[in-house]
Amino acid sequence: MNAIHKKRLIIVCVGVVAFAAAAGLVLFALNENINLFYSPTQVAEGEAPVNKRIRVGGMVATGSVQREPDSLKVLFVVTDYENNLTIHYDRVLPDLFREGQGIVATGKLDQNGQFRASEVLAKHDENYMPPEVSDMLEKRGVDATGTTAKP
């Protein structure tokens, strides 16, 4: 092995180590910051972790929105027409938030099985359903209003 080969070998080794370190860091950062999506049924069956940042979603149940009179605190129920999940929120709700609309919320599940949302998303399009929610309903075999789809 002559000097040039040795130099190249060192460069390649340093490159590989640097790349591995960078890739490791990126994957670590990625794993720390992914938010898994759970349906109300998965939450009810205890699949979702408590006190970890996750996302949940479903249709806002009709008549479920309750506001506290003196603050912004609001609670509402999302459903996949099999199980329900109560969501607490204390910020301004998005424009398209309303009963019967599909929403996705990011936040943490508390000890009592209720969801503390830090962000609620409803899309700016009447026809738009969050893909997570429409997939979830499709798996349950119901449409957006909860009616069982015809086979």
Added chain:
Amino acid sequence: MIPEIGHYALILSFCFSVALGVLPMYGVYRNNGLLIWLAKPLVAAQFLFIAISFGFLTWCFAVDDFSVSYVASNSNRALPMIYKVTAVWGAHEGSLLLWALILAGWAFAVSCFSRNLPDDIRAMVLSIMGLISVGFTLFLLHSSNPFLRLLPNFPADGNDLNPLLQDFGLIVHPPMLYAGYVGFSVAFSFAIAALLSGRLDASWARWSRPWTNIAWVFLTLGITLGSWWAYYELGWGGWWFWDPVENASFLPWLVGTALLHSLAVTEKRGAFKSWTVLLAISAFSLSLLGTFLVRSGILTSVHAFAVDPERGLYILVFLGVVIGSSLTIYAVRAPTVKSHAVFEFFSRETVLLFNNIILMVATATVLLGTFYPLIYEATTGGKISVGPPYFNLIFAPLILLIMPVMAIVPQILWKRSPTKDLIKKNIIPLVCGAAIAVAFWYSGDQEVAGGFDLRIGLAIVFAAWLFVSIVKDLADKIGLFSDLSAVPQKIRLLTPGYYGMILAHAGIAVCVIGVAMVSTYSVDKDLRMAPGDQVQLGDYQFEFKGLKKTPGPNYTALTAVILVTDESGKQWLMNPEKRQYPVRRNQMTEADIDPGFFRDLYLALGEPLTNGAWSVRIQVKPFVRWLWLGGLLMAFGGFVATLDRRYRMKGRGV
């Protein structure tokens, strides 16, 4: 009749694209002068007919022809005329037609401003652009025809344009962004033509550079405008969400920036040749990928149009063909390209290599974060989203790494650079930078700052260092400290390329200061406010006076009246609105922003609560304008660099 003429013009344009994609290329292969000559008229015809087609679609919007399905779903009689015209690109079909129009426009521009190109190279470039046009016009005709009719029962009135899009930002944002996306097709075509002809030399880099610059300028403007639009129109005061579609525009920008710098090395020093070609291919491929992301709706995003699997599949196949064939050509031809340039470690080449590595790492992490939800779903079936903290975590150190490099680059020479001056020259800028950063730190409101953040502190030090070192370098170069009488002459001697570089780098410094300040010192509060309620936020006091009804052309609005009092006792009114659009039964938050060079006040109405109270979001956002100011400076720098005289000279290989 009108829509049919538009449709017919589109078909004609398609035919010309096919001819353009085949004939001149065959002419170059057979060395047939007539076929090579044909490239120019074919480009002109293709552009003319697609422009006619676009014009007729615009006409359908202007005269409310609701028998055209696309017009019926995206316009309305009550819509103001300016929005009727811009509604043309408000949804999928029309925006794709705009894409194709801009593509043909770029090809036409290349055919007009390429007198210094050899005929065969020009014919090949135009031919490749013609092939890309074929793909897009075929897509329009096949599954996204904007001229489809709703006959015989067409609606009496249209479904209105999405209220979010009824805005000045939408008039300019998509055309700019598309001009940028599509502009990279020129660099792409030049790269493929160079590979095919085997003439991958300095003159090739010199031809590509101005076109790449201009495309990059448009993309920078498009992204800046998009961020500004999201800030004031979405009603949340956010300016960057790391949303998949934003990422889709950011990816070609990152690669395009790398390409600009790599092209500089290829032109000046003949190094990095095959790498530059690969970047040109990547930049355009990522632009196509961005289009695919927006159109197919496979990723959750605020930008997603209605999902149509057939369209998604078409673009995916098209993407596969473009990337597959260009990489095949690259694999076959690139090994014949040799770079002979030698350079030492302390040289401008190394610095630009470092720039490229950082930008590639940034591209890879954004790409991974954007597509990870898809990979995850495919492998585990679970649904995830990747949060902004991931991107912020990766980007902060990358920015901190690249800023010092930008600060020292004007003082580093090509090939080999002495190191001993470097430290001496940077002591003053670095000390000034630190002093400015301390000043910034004390000017901020410490109560809301939530403690010192090392990354933010460093970002401001580096930004200030970068800025001071640019100013000092300029002062040195024009001899401000030595011979004042020679200054005017020295100013003229510096090249536009140099001015462009320092402007764009200063833009980065301004932008980084904006990001650092707004993400550290922003105050943000959601409140319940009844008439008469007062609240103090930062240096400002807000009093909710009440609400009034305001009619609009195609909506009705509730306007809040809020009295703002600043520290000095100056008072003014602000009026955030809640608009109801009856046609789509949409509700829109129209924030009121009091803009300022050092801070924005941002008020948005939430929803009605009990007893006449409303939920209100109040934000004080320091230095937020600097974000977009930085973007504009970068774009202006790119534009200035394009003015360099050597791009207009007749190219003769080196």
